[in-house]
Amino acid sequence: MKPFLIIYFSGVGNTKAVAEQIKSYANKIPTEIYSVENLPNDFSVDNYSAIIIGTPTYHSKPAKPLMKFLATVNPSRKIPAFIFTTCGLYSENCLRILAKECLKHKIIPIHSASYRCSATDGMLLTPFMDCWFHNEKDLQLKTKKDFSTFISKLKSHSKSDIPKFKWYTPLNYPNKMLGKATTFPIYLHKDRCVNCGKCERNCPQGAITEINSYPVINKAMCMNCYRCIHHCPKLALSLFKNKAVEKVWKN
Numbered sequence: 532m533k534p535f536l537i538i539y540f541s542g543v544g545n546t547k548a549v550a551e552q553i554k555s556y557a558n559k560i561p562t563e564i565y566s567v568e569n570l571p572n573d574f575s576v577d578n579y580s581a582i583i584i585g586t587p588t589y590h591s592k593p594a595k596p597l598m599k600f601l602a603t604v605n606p607s608r609k610i611p612a613f614i615f616t617t618c619g620l621y622s623e624n625c626l627r628i629l630a631k632e633c634l635k636h637k638i639i640p641i642h643s644a645s646y647r648c649s650a651t652d653g654m655l656l657t658p659f660m661d662c663w664f665h666n667e668k669d670l671q672l673k674t675k676k677d678f679s680t681f682i683s684k685l686k687s688h689s690k691s692d693i694p695k696f697k698w699y700t701p702l703n704y705p706n707k708m709l710g711k712a713t714t715f716p717i718y719l720h721k722d723r724c725v726n727c728g729k730c731e732r733n734c735p736q737g738a739i740t741e742i743n744s745y746p747v748i749n750k751a752m753c754m755n756c757y758r759c760i761h762h763c764p765k766l767a768l769s770l771f772k773n774k775a776v777e778k779v780w781k782n
């Protein structure tokens with residue numbers, strides 16, 4: 532039997548952690564796990580019998596690097612998949628969008644799941660809202676259950692299972708538009724910056740360049756994943772203009 536593939540994009544680490552958790556359940560099934568940013572040269576989805584795909588929810592949609600990866604996929608046969616997203620609060624129609632894109636590329640989602648994890652977005656501005664900085668209760672139990680459901684669906688040759696359109700999500704559109712419109716600027720606190728280049732290396736969009744040894748962010752390319760902030764060892768990048776942010780997230 533061909534191995535399973537787990538493929539994910541993770542801005543800051545939640546989706547990676549869930550992907551790795553899922554891999555640990557597949558102990559008897561040979562499974563390879565990759566970030567879309569780190570694929571081997573000879574990578575081909577044709578080498579796998581089933582795929583597990585993970586993405587964070589960014590503004591109610593799957594992350595762009597994952598969608599870009601999917602656009603390049605063209606297997607010679609249909610491949611069953613389990614798709615999942617991690618979100619800070621609510622994933623809306625993210626999984627439906629992802630499932631439809633998968634179908635276009637002969638990847639057939641037969642199971643999907645959304646996991647609430649600590650928020651990594653503008654919520655960073657609200658350190659007092661502690662509830663947004665925790666993974667949901669029983670996350671491990673849920674991922675385990677979803678993995679075994681996926682295996683049973685695989686065995687019973689289940690048909691594609693596209694998440695239904697959540698009609699009530701338009702109620703959240705004003706909030707979503709506000710979220711998109713108010714992309715918070717990222718400030719550099721030069722007194723803390725040690726020019727280590729970690730922000731530049733970790734930017735999934737390649738939006739950071741060094742000018743006069745300091746990082747400069749190209750706003751048009753930035754997707755506001757804030758990975759640069761999370762990776763800065765000196766807390767030199769911050770959503771606050773006047774003071775460097777202290778780490779407020781947990782787990």
Ligand SMILES: Cc1cc2nc3c(=O)[nH]c(=O)nc-3n(C[C@H](O)[C@H](O)[C@H](O)COP(=O)(O)O)c2cc1C
Nearest residue numbers: 542543544545546587590591618619620621651652
């Ligand atoms: C730019 C951005 C947009 C986000 N949009 C949403 C959203 O629309 N709904 C939601 O519930 N969480 C949202 N989040 C929170 C992330 O989905 C959540 O923290 C996720 O687990 C991050 O996964 P990662 O660590 O793999 O990047 C957003 C985070 C970022 C950085």
